[in-house]
Amino acid sequence: MPFVRVAIEVPVGGLFDYRVDAAADSVGLRVAVPFGPRTMVGVVVEADVTPEIDVARIKPARILRDMPPLSAKWLELLRFCAAYYHHPLGNALGAALPALIKADRPLAAALWTRYRWLAAAPEFPKRERTRAALAARLMEAPRHGYELTSISPKALAHLQDWMAGGEVGMAEPASFVEAAAPDLTPEQAAAVAAVTRDLAAGRFAASLLHGVTGSGKTEVYLRVAAHALATGGQVLVMVPEINLTPRLLEHFRQRFPASSIVALHSALSESERSHHWLMAHAGTADIVLGTRLAVLASMPRMKLIVVDEEHDPSFKQQEGMRYSARDLAVYRAKSESIPIVLGSATPSLETFAHAQSGRYARLSMRERAVAAAELPAVRIVDLNTTRAEHGLTGPVLEAIRACRARGEQSLVFLNRRGFAPVLSCNACGWVSACSRCTAYLVLHRRRGLQAGGTLMCHHCGYAEPVPQACPTCGNVDIRGYGQGTQRLEAQVAELFPDARVLRIDRDSTSRKGSAEELFDQVHAGEADILVGTQMLAKGHDFKNLTLVAAINVDAALFSADFRASERLFAQLTQVAGRAGRAGKPGEVIIQTRKPDHPLFRAVANGDYEGFAAGLLAEREAAGLPPASFQAMLRAEAKKLEVALDFLKAAAASGVENASIEIYDPVPMNLTRLMNVERAQLLVESRSRPALQSFLTDWVEWLGAHAPSGVHWHVEVDPLEI
Ligand code: ADP
Ligand code: ZN
Numbered sequence: 001m002p003f004v005r006v007a008i009e010v011p012v013g014g015l016f017d018y019r020v021d022a023a024a025d026s027v028g029l030r031v032a033v034p035f036g037p038r039t040m041v042g043v044v045v046e047a048d049v050t051p052e053i054d055v056a057r058i059k060p061a062r063i064l065r066d067m068p069p070l071s072a073k074w075l076e077l078l079r080f081c082a083a084y085y086h087h088p089l090g091n092a093l094g095a096a097l098p099a100l101i102k103a104d105r106p107l108a109a110a111l112w113t114r115y116r117w118l119a120a121a122p123e124f125p126k127r128e129r130t131r132a133a134l135a136a137r138l139m140e141a142p143r144h145g146y147e148l149t150s151i152s153p154k155a156l157a158h159l160q161d162w163m164a165g166g167e168v169g170m171a172e173p174a175s176f177v178e179a180a181a182p183d184l185t186p187e188q189a190a191a192v193a194a195v196t197r198d199l200a201a202g203r204f205a206a207s208l209l210h211g212v213t214g215s216g217k218t219e220v221y222l223r224v225a226a227h228a229l230a231t232g233g234q235v236l237v238m239v240p241e242i243n244l245t246p247r248l249l250e251h252f253r254q255r256f257p258a259s260s261i262v263a264l265h266s267a268l269s270e271s272e273r274s275h276h277w278l279m280a281h282a283g284t285a286d287i288v289l290g291t292r293l294a295v296l297a298s299m300p301r302m303k304l305i306v307v308d309e310e311h312d313p314s315f316k317q318q319e320g321m322r323y324s325a326r327d328l329a330v331y332r333a334k335s336e337s338i339p340i341v342l343g344s345a346t347p348s349l350e351t352f353a354h355a356q357s358g359r360y361a362r363l364s365m366r367e368r369a370v371a372a373a374e375l376p377a378v379r380i381v382d383l384n385t386t387r388a389e390h391g392l393t394g395p396v397l398e399a400i401r402a403c404r405a406r407g408e409q410s411l412v413f414l415n416r417r418g419f420a421p422v423l424s425c426n427a428c429g430w431v432s433a434c435s436r437c438t439a440y441l442v443l444h445r446r447r448g449l450q451a452g453g454t455l456m457c458h459h460c461g462y463a464e465p466v467p468q469a470c471p472t473c474g475n476v477d478i479r480g481y482g483q484g485t486q487r488l489e490a491q492v493a494e495l496f497p498d499a500r501v502l503r504i505d506r507d508s509t510s511r512k513g514s515a516e517e518l519f520d521q522v523h524a525g526e527a528d529i530l531v532g533t534q535m536l537a538k539g540h541d542f543k544n545l546t547l548v549a550a551i552n553v554d555a556a557l558f559s560a561d562f563r564a565s566e567r568l569f570a571q572l573t574q575v576a577g578r579a580g581r582a583g584k585p586g587e588v589i590i591q592t593r594k595p596d597h598p599l600f601r602a603v604a605n606g607d608y609e610g611f612a613a614g615l616l617a618e619r620e621a622a623g624l625p626p627a628s629f630q631a632m633l634r635a636e637a638k639k640l641e642v643a644l645d646f647l648k649a650a651a652a653s654g655v656e657n658a659s660i661e662i663y664d665p666v667p668m669n670l671t672r673l674m675n676v677e678r679a680q681l682l683v684e685s686r687s688r689p690a691l692q693s694f695l696t697d698w699v700e701w702l703g704a705h706a707p708s709g710v711h712w713h714v715e716v717d718p719l720e721i
């Protein structure tokens, strides 16, 4: 009897051999295997293997032939991912595959098959309302079985009848229709032409689409996607945030009415995500639009990848397999020999460096796409010399007033949610600290400025009611210090009593669908003043918004993380870019105590180029990424000493390697999280291959030497130091 090698998602995640009835053509198929007392579903990664252990001990497994096999190319991507991020292959697969594929239940191919109505328009008796509704849907456009199940759970049975009767047939893949599009600006046309050449040549090429905010990057994505779709290709479009998917989906649906477009992100139900994934895998979805996890979707006809806002740190997965979806996308494009477009107004320094060296093509768009739209004028207000009321200086208040008078929208940007970052007692010095983390409990009020509410830890989720009096001395005069978006919202409402103030942050959008509702309100003009965090900064195209005020951004200037100024520059440029996009002049005000800081001057002058070149030179001189490559080893234990001791031993085990620099172990910034103490150790090398081969040996050493009670992981290319 033959044996197969199976990747399964288990803590010791790796490869296990099983006995099967027939191994032929089984690579890439699902397989149900006994694992301890459970049955698990993994994927066959090798067929006809010669087991390394006694064959008598090998257990039998069931190959499930209910889905098209995962391709060798896709498995190769996962192997690369597992190797590069030093993560077990079984767990890499586990991270890539949605829930239903890992469950021991049969999959129904009808759900990811696309059907169309073939017969003449039918007439159904009145009581057959379900059948009438299903047929109507199918007559509009070809539909997946899964889409029809939302009309009726009996949809598949009806489909089967109709298939037998010839009224319904399978839809051809990649039907393509392109709806009317605006004339391209010359800069857009040049960018589209460049990518189209790569598409026509069917070759790998990475292009940095460096376009100022409002330059019309979306239109470029749509045009190049059209070329890929017209020739029968699938297109993967990645965005950093779930909130950016609905409008982009809408753009793609309108432009390509006959194409099948699916979303992939973590806010979908398990069933939705699994079926969207299967549609992509079966090739019946033409466009996949999603967040970072979409990069691991299986797409057999993939011809183009687009990564929008490529600089965004959200493309980095922060737990489990800590991959960079942007970097994997580039790897994937290369292995598929297809073009990839990386779009941003503020490219990451990594990408910028590749564009400088010529590894990536550089497509620049310096003008806004809407003819009359100019980049906003940026003003810096000195907080040292200008009085502020509720954190808002005179110039900001005046500008909001003027903006209101013109009937336009303004946005006040404050990247700190909650009411106040800490509650404290003046009499004894008590502060609201989380008992489980090295962090303050943040004060959240239910409504406006009134008392009461909740103290919440933003790191571990702990929450308690606000105490009536100081828990240590009984003083009733305890206050929230500092300002979060909730407090700002209430204060702005007080300052502008006749304005409609809308707050958009993670708290105001926690309910499913509420973010979309709030963004719709903004687009519909139902709000005058927006108060919000970086959620508001990214990507959105608010036509009537002409004023942006960033009121408290200085903290990032003092951060120990070498990427802090790169991030602040990007964030300010992005949020400033929300103003004046539709032809009305826009204005941006930045309040700071460091008005002469070169970063603010660069933002004001829109000088990404100069700023990035300066940062790059600094990084080069200091030997920091992108001039070097890093990995972070993190250890967690009940006692900080235990974590640090393990890191010290780990550092000592690796010192012989001359091309690797190992830093001293240090406690993490947020040292205690959920009662666990955390420390980290940075390793760095000028050579990526040297770092990789070092890590391979090191990870093995770590696995063999970690004491029980210490949890550890390695993060390759960490973004937060
Ligand atoms: P970006 O993503 O580069 O910040 P968007 O793609 O959101 O910019 O486009 C900004 C605005 O310009 C949108 O309102 C869009 O409809 C408009 N736009 C884009 N391309 C064109 C064009 N060729 N002609 C007219 N308007 C355009
Ligand atoms: Zn007190």
Ligand code: ZN
Residues within 6 Å of the ligand: 434, 435, 436, 437, 439, 457, 458, 459, 460, 461, 462, 674
């Ligand atoms: Zn906590």
